[in-house]
Amino acid sequence: MTVLKTLTVSALALAVSAPAAFAEWQPRKPVEFIIMAGTGGGADQIARLLQGLIEQKDLSPRPFIPMNKPGGSGAEAMRYLQDKAGDNHTLMVTLNSFYTTPIIQDELGVDITEFTPIGLMAMDTFLLWVNSDREDIIDLDSYVASVKEAGLDWKVGGTGSGQEDSILTAMMENEFGYEVTYIPFSGGGTVAKNLVGNQIDSTVNNPAEQMEFWRAGNSKPLVQFTAERMPAFPDVPTAKELGVDMEYYMQRSVNGPPGMDPEAVEWYTNLFQTLFDSEEWQAFCESDGLTCDNMLKGDELAAFHAKAAKDHADLIEAVGADKITGE
Amino acid sequence: METILIPLGAGLLQAFEPLNLFMIITGCLAGLFVGCMPGLGSVNGVAILLPVTFLVPPTAAIIFLAALYYGAMYGGAISSITLGIPGASTAVATVFDGRPMAQKGKADSALMAAAIASFIGGTVSIILFTLFAPPLAAFALKFGPQEEFALMLLAFATFIGLGGDDIPKTIFSILLGLVLAAVGFDIISGQPRLIFFDMVEFQRGIGFLVLAIGVYGIGEMLWTLESTKGKVQMHNVKITWARMRSNFGQIREYINSTWVGSILGFFVGTLPAAGATPAALMSYGLAKTFSKDPDSFGKGNVAGVAAPEAANNAASTGSMLPMLTLGIPGSPTTAILLGGMIIWGLRPGPLLFTESPDFVWGLIGSLYIANVATVLLNIALIPVFIRVLAMPFTLLTPIIFVLCVLGVFATTDRMFDTWIMLIIGVTAYLLRKLNYPVAPAVLAIVLGPLAERSMRQSLISSQGDAMTFLERPISLTCVLLAVALATYPIIQKAVRNRRSRRAA
Numbered sequence: 001m002t003v004l005k006t007l008t009v010s011a012l013a014l015a016v017s018a019p020a021a022f023a024e025w026q027p028r029k030p031v032e033f034i035i036m037a038g039t040g041g042g043a044d045q046i047a048r049l050l051q052g053l054i055e056q057k058d059l060s061p062r063p064f065i066p067m068n069k070p071g072g073s074g075a076e077a078m079r080y081l082q083d084k085a086g087d088n089h090t091l092m093v094t095l096n097s098f099y100t101t102p103i104i105q106d107e108l109g110v111d112i113t114e115f116t117p118i119g120l121m122a123m124d125t126f127l128l129w130v131n132s133d134r135e136d137i138i139d140l141d142s143y144v145a146s147v148k149e150a151g152l153d154w155k156v157g158g159t160g161s162g163q164e165d166s167i168l169t170a171m172m173e174n175e176f177g178y179e180v181t182y183i184p185f186s187g188g189g190t191v192a193k194n195l196v197g198n199q200i201d202s203t204v205n206n207p208a209e210q211m212e213f214w215r216a217g218n219s220k221p222l223v224q225f226t227a228e229r230m231p232a233f234p235d236v237p238t239a240k241e242l243g244v245d246m247e248y249y250m251q252r253s254v255n256g257p258p259g260m261d262p263e264a265v266e267w268y269t270n271l272f273q274t275l276f277d278s279e280e281w282q283a284f285c286e287s288d289g290l291t292c293d294n295m296l297k298g299d300e301l302a303a304f305h306a307k308a309a310k311d312h313a314d315l316i317e318a319v320g321a322d323k324i325t326g327e
Numbered sequence: 328m329e330t331i332l333i334p335l336g337a338g339l340l341q342a343f344e345p346l347n348l349f350m351i352i353t354g355c356l357a358g359l360f361v362g363c364m365p366g367l368g369s370v371n372g373v374a375i376l377l378p379v380t381f382l383v384p385p386t387a388a389i390i391f392l393a394a395l396y397y398g399a400m401y402g403g404a405i406s407s408i409t410l411g412i413p414g415a416s417t418a419v420a421t422v423f424d425g426r427p428m429a430q431k432g433k434a435d436s437a438l439m440a441a442a443i444a445s446f447i448g449g450t451v452s453i454i455l456f457t458l459f460a461p462p463l464a465a466f467a468l469k470f471g472p473q474e475e476f477a478l479m480l481l482a483f484a485t486f487i488g489l490g491g492d493d494i495p496k497t498i499f500s501i502l503l504g505l506v507l508a509a510v511g512f513d514i515i516s517g518q519p520r521l522i523f524f525d526m527v528e529f530q531r532g533i534g535f536l537v538l539a540i541g542v543y544g545i546g547e548m549l550w551t552l553e554s555t556k557g558k559v560q561m562h563n564v565k566i567t568w569a570r571m572r573s574n575f576g577q578i579r580e581y582i583n584s585t586w587v588g589s590i591l592g593f594f595v596g597t598l599p600a601a602g603a604t605p606a607a608l609m610s611y612g613l614a615k616t617f618s619k620d621p622d623s624f625g626k627g628n629v630a631g632v633a634a635p636e637a638a639n640n641a642a643s644t645g646s647m648l649p650m651l652t653l654g655i656p657g658s659p660t661t662a663i664l665l666g667g668m669i670i671w672g673l674r675p676g677p678l679l680f681t682e683s684p685d686f687v688w689g690l691i692g693s694l695y696i697a698n699v700a701t702v703l704l705n706i707a708l709i710p711v712f713i714r715v716l717a718m719p720f721t722l723l724t725p726i727i728f729v730l731c732v733l734g735v736f737a738t739t740d741r742m743f744d745t746w747i748m749l750i751i752g753v754t755a756y757l758l759r760k761l762n763y764p765v766a767p768a769v770l771a772i773v774l775g776p777l778a779e780r781s782m783r784q785s786l787i788s789s790q791g792d793a794m795t796f797l798e799r800p801i802s803l804t805c806v807l808l809a810v811a812l813a814t815y816p817i818i819q820k821a822v823r824n825r826r827s828r829r830a831a
Contacts (some may be wrong), residue, residue, distance in 0.1 A: 161517055
């Protein structure tokens with residue numbers, strides 16, 4: 001069945017673009033799909049959804065195999081991808097630590113502009129969450145008051161020094177003039193679990209990581225760090241509405257190691273475009289508060305990465321690297 | 328209760344439809360194969376097989392994945408016993424006694440014990456799951472970093488007696504493992520540390536399989552070569568009906584450790600941080616500590632095979648709980664199940680049990696059936712597995728060597744790790760010649776990172792106050808138990824020494 005389908009597709013491709021079809025590149029072995037974060041987090045959920053869609057829609061002759069490499073705030077994954085230079089069978093789903101980790105850890109020896117950009121699948125958002133047991137905290141003001149009262153006893157959970165949530169936490173510390181204790185966990189799912197279990201006091205999780213706990217009434221969002229209220233959270237104010245100038249997004253893009261063959265890049269770009277346009281992906285974006293209007297790819301994505309890397313360097317300079325790494 | 332029993336019954340009935348039965352048998356066989364190939368690893372194996380599940384209806388797909396999952400869990404024991412190479416980290420404790428049994432020509436009884444203990448572990452665990460899943464999910468949330476660290480302490484404590492008589496050598500071995508576990512990125516700050524000779528390859532750390540295959544594959548092979556001068560011919564066991572029955576009768580010798588391992592395994596498995604490997608190691612340690620004959624452990628005691636196997640199967644069922652209710656998979660294989668769920672539009676979370684009871688209880692129902700099918704297949708295949716041991720040692724040794732190299736390379740795709748594995752293998756052999764126990768080092772590399780992370784998280788959250796471990800009731804209980812367990816073998820030994828002195 002699969003063989004037949006592949007044959008039909010190849011035949012069609014042959015008919016459409018006869019000269020190019022002979023050079024048509026396809027994965028010849030399973031594709032390693034690296035996630036630069038732990039299991040259960042936003043990036044993990046996305047990678048596993050994409051992997052499943054690829055299988056279900058039979059888009060690749062070889063399977064995609066998701067592998068979590070969360071070590072050192074993504075350093076492990078980026079080092080791995082760097083070592084895979086020239087390999088056509090490794091891809092990585094990125095977070096913003098893609099920009100921040102190489103800045104904070106300059107001895108890592110990774111230059112992100114060398115990686116091969118494939119496609120920007122979505123822009124993810126952040127909300128501030130507390131456990132719903134905290135009845136005294138109903139909005140941003142009561143939150144700030146509680147944090148100030150608790151001081152360093154206030155525990156914020158996150159996914160690692162230099163990860164986007166630690167940057168957002170540092171930004172909030174600067175904005176509101178308080179200091180908290182930041183505890184790194186191995187992934188967004190573990191952070192969510194620790195918030196629900198009252199092991200930590202607050203967190204800035206992505207919507208996908210808290211969605212199910214929120215629906216079950218275990219946690220509640222206080223503020224969203226977006227320009228406008230997301231359709232999934234119509235009743236939660238944005239920081240801007242409350243007079244706090246904070247807006248922060250996370251890119252969810254797919255990238256390859258340095259020096260991938262152009263034919264492979266083209267094949268993967270088409271694959272992820274198909275996934276991006278699929279009903280399932282668009283539905284996921286809507287339900288989980290992601291923005292998926294159009295997929296940046298190739299040079300556009302490279303330019304996007306370059307700008308974001310610079311913005312993050314400025315941001316880290318502004319809040320201070322010490323504050324983020326907790327040293 | 329009805330809300331559980333009706334969908335569970337439906338799930339059980341469904342499993343008996345011809346297509347589903349076929350999926351169970353295929354799944355178990357594929358799982359056995361995937362599990363017993365060192366390094367092939369269930370992650371790759373299961374991911375490659377995931378497409379199969381899209382060709383059949385979702386129920387059959389779940390059943391297939393559950394069978395595969397079980398098969399892989401059983402399969403891990405097979406290479407541990409017959410080849411002495413742990414197929415997965417969960418099966419490492421099975422090597423401790425499984426390998427010596429095989430060398431004594433008792434591979435068939437070891438395999439039988441592994442199969443029966445796995446079956447009991449799996450069954451106890453599914454029953455506990457059926458009865459207590461929702462309250463346990465709430466209990467798991469009480470486990471913060473402090474409790475996780477206390478649990479790891481408990482795991483280390485069960486191993487104090489593991490090294491034999493020489494406690495300083497045991498401690499050295501644990502420390503060696505901890506140092507190797509610390510190589511790579513610091514888990515809190517993300518900075519690289521212990522990068523020997525500034526080689527960037529060390530940034531990725533030393534994987535557990537690299538160490539375990541080195542120690543047990545290469546080290547053990549060298550040891551056997553030396554001690555037998557290559558003359559050994561593995562025992563060619565004739566499997567007869569009477570021998571099978573007597574193997575089955577052996578169950579009395581290990582049934583107690585099996586019950587303990589099953590219950591322990593289930594509880595440890597339900598904690599999101601732990602998983603099947605610590606469960607198996609703890610179960611082994613407990614079986615040895617409370618055995619009437621602790622000295623026979625590590626030399627081919629059948630309870631030393633049964634205890635970890637019961638625990639790892641029980642834990643893998645237990646780890647379904649954090650996956651279903653919290654979305655945190657306890658093992659790479661559960662992560663694949665998670666991937667399947669997302670495709671079928673099911674989101675793991677606290678509401679899954681109430682919103683999709685058909686799925687949850689259908690899955691549990693199929694686990695019951697898969698467990699029965701796997702144990703039957705496994706026992707039926709014992710004569711096939713032990714054929715491996717009928718090979719002359721001169722033929723088997725090169726095969727083991729190739730499997731070790733291949734296994735490491737296949738997992739990490741780097742020649743560097745293969746070299747490290749060989750170096751570790753030779754080192755392990757030398758340590759053994761000097762009478763250092765190697766098992767504690769293997770334990771340390773598995774538990775070290777888990778213990779380090781939770782300890783540092785706890786200390787950050789308490790702002791450096793170590794009393795935090797004693798201030799929380801669950802954590803305090805675990806710490807006290809750990810102290811009791813660590814001192815028990817020492818006191819026991821002292822008592823025994825005094826008795827023997829008095830007798831003399």
